[in-house]
Amino acid sequence: MADKKMVEAITSMEEDFAQWYTDVVKKAELVDYTSVKGCMVIRPAGYAIWERIQAELDKRFKETGVQNVYLPMFIPESLLQMEKDHVEGFAPEVAWVTQGGLQPLTERLCVRPTSETLFCDYYKNIVHSYRDLPQVCNQWCSVVRWEKETRPFLRSREFLWQEGHTAHATAEEAEARTVQMLNVYADFLENFCAIPVIKGQKTEKEKFAGAVATYTVEALMHDGKALQSGTSHNFGDGFAKAFGIQFTGKDNKLEYVHQTSWGVTTRLIGAIIMVHGDNSGLVLPPMVAPTQVMIVPIQQKKEGVLEKAAELQEVLKNFRVKVDDSDKSPGWKFSEQEMRGIPLRLEVGPKDIENGKCVLVRRDNGEKIEVAFTDLEKKVAELLPQIQKDMLERARERRDSQTYVAKNMDEFREIFKDKNGFVKAMWCGDQACEDAIKEELAVTSRCMPFEQENLGEVCACCGKPAKKMVYWGRAY
């Protein structure tokens, strides 16, 4: 009876997707709620996923020349106000420190919601000549946005992220860096997180406060809702002019720098859960999984079983492998490992030992595979990349099967009436049409994809000549 408890306690995703999500993050012990409203504890199982993401992204960043730094978490109000669009975008949702020690502050400080202003303040101090460029910095930190509605990983008052901030001598170099980092994100999402993404540009309406252009990678969750999974912004020289960041060029002329910023957050963990999870819990891609293989000894009190489990752990030492030798029943251990999304379970008991083999069970599709001990390492080395590949493929198929085309408003309405998904539609470029669609269907433009398709000549909303193909969706 007790063996089934963990699984039975999960709501099925077909019944209530939001509740399924909440059940998974709690039962897989990824997060816990706290006495701090709108904030969460990221527990060891959740934080280990973030550490995997950090290590991989940090390596990829550094391969492109990124250097890590740390800037203050506080922004003086006067600094936040220096770029007009930026302050309008963020001021309504920041937390304000008004007292330090026993004294009220003479100027209040906001807890950083993002650090463009601080990086500008820093670059203004250290950039003087073309020799000081480019500056390609990143920081891993937490930021605060005073959200009203919060959900673990997807939207919380404090969240973890990385924010890259760069300064360049030319507009071309800044644009190239903006696109380069979007490509880093897209490749990382597809080939590490097994999440296929649409790469594209945000519309004027949806772009970042203060940016000239915002690029985005958009993913589709199991329930057909979209999740903005990473963004990269080109600021042109707008911030540089507001903050006075100038350098002497090779020609001895004073010029403004061109800047970018780009970031991903712990909501990536939410994306992994909602793209790959199933009704038994989390399903982690092998590259993301902190533990790739969990060895579950069967009848572990019998002589030789725990020894064999330890021996197989040693055989698999090139992978992230653990033995669950706790005093729980095998059935309980099975459902626990399923809940936690561990890619492979290895079962080994007295009979297996007699026969010189064990059983591998794939978390992603439940397949059971008998493997001779002598073939074990080779088999695991084959299976993990196969699972990774299959998970990406399945996610892509599901995404594609939930992607629709709308040629006019009737088709738009029909699609979004009783389902979610991506809708591709032609657009005249007018914000009035974007507003109208958003207003009527409660969906937002996700992006103008880099890979444009010609779905017709006219805007799906107004019927005037179309300029761009746009992805629409309901978003987290």
Place this chain on the structure above:
Amino acid sequence: MADKKMVEAITSMEEDFAQWYTDVVKKAELVDYTSVKGCMVIRPAGYAIWERIQAELDKRFKETGVQNVYLPMFIPESLLQMEKDHVEGFAPEVAWVTQGGLQPLTERLCVRPTSETLFCDYYKNIVHSYRDLPQVCNQWCSVVRWEKETRPFLRSREFLWQEGHTAHATAEEAEARTVQMLNVYADFLENFCAIPVIKGQKTEKEKFAGAVATYTVEALMHDGKALQSGTSHNFGDGFAKAFGIQFTGKDNKLEYVHQTSWGVTTRLIGAIIMVHGDNSGLVLPPMVAPTQVMIVPIQQKKEGVLEKAAELQEVLKNFRVKVDDSDKSPGWKFSEQEMRGIPLRLEVGPKDIENGKCVLVRRDNGEKIEVAFTDLEKKVAELLPQIQKDMLERARERRDSQTYVAKNMDEFREIFKDKNGFVKAMWCGDQACEDAIKEELAVTSRCMPFEQENLGEVCACCGKPAKKMVYWGRAY
């Protein structure tokens, strides 16, 4: 002329140690000041040192079973107030958030100065049975203490650290973990940072707010001042009782957990600077150094020089090695690499290439070593651990030469009259004597070392029977 500028701009440590320190952190580009009073930017060269420290400590923590987590940066005032000594210790120096978004908060939140209260709040939720113990968690984050006087790395309003927080079933296990982590710090400081430390216990007066016992590792800087370099606290069940953290033991009885916490901060970077640095700048131990070998090509425009430099970089690929092929002069590059504390400089020019050899220059003692290209890898593999060892040895000798014994107040006064250093003295255990010494000599008790020595039978202050030998010093 320009070649000398970087070096000439540093104040010598004999002339003004504080100014020397400030010059080094600025000229080695470790930090920059910001518009945020009391906070600093940790620049790439500084943050790379912190990344080395993090990676090594994190590995060592995990080997002892530590798991990383992330808890909120905000603490509701009511939560901070639950443990009496703790709130008295921290309330006067925290920053308060009083407004979130456009609304004033109903309860103000402090920005964490340390997270005991949050971990208690968390453990109360997740610890129910002896099976849930021990909890051995750590987080890497920033904390805020509203200091009036600030100095880069040593004391700033926001700083980076790790804070470990554990909960155990028994008092013995908590005590063992407290000591274990102090030993991790001591070993890390000596064998990674090349900083010898005194391990000991803080007096009642100097222990952490809310702790039963505080253990510390104390290091001595070049100027004879002490730096508390890491602390580990045993809380007994005090926090558990204040927060109601109970578990059902194996005997089915309800019991309180026993807790510990332990931390080191970015002030370790300050310690590395002040223990090893010299009048040419930073000197980094090879294990700490983000770059261990800097290759400086001489007459780099001549054919084959840059190619050879690249070839040698490849030969040394098992080390952290870079080539400085910028268009600065070799002399400028030399003083720049000295300023940045890179352990080995490799000089290679046309003549060297002809002769099949190059020159290695040790940063720590200036020694120049001719090495045949064919021996290069072997030589560097020998030299780096040798430098590491020599640096620890020199630091230990300097520390020992600045450690004195005081048998009575006259000897105490004589020593601290015109110098700094550690003073070992016997103590009766009475706080009145501790207060009197602190008051008169402006020094603090650093610790009661684990390795006690018998320097006499009576307290150096009051002449009554002595109970403990204590280290005293002026501290950062």
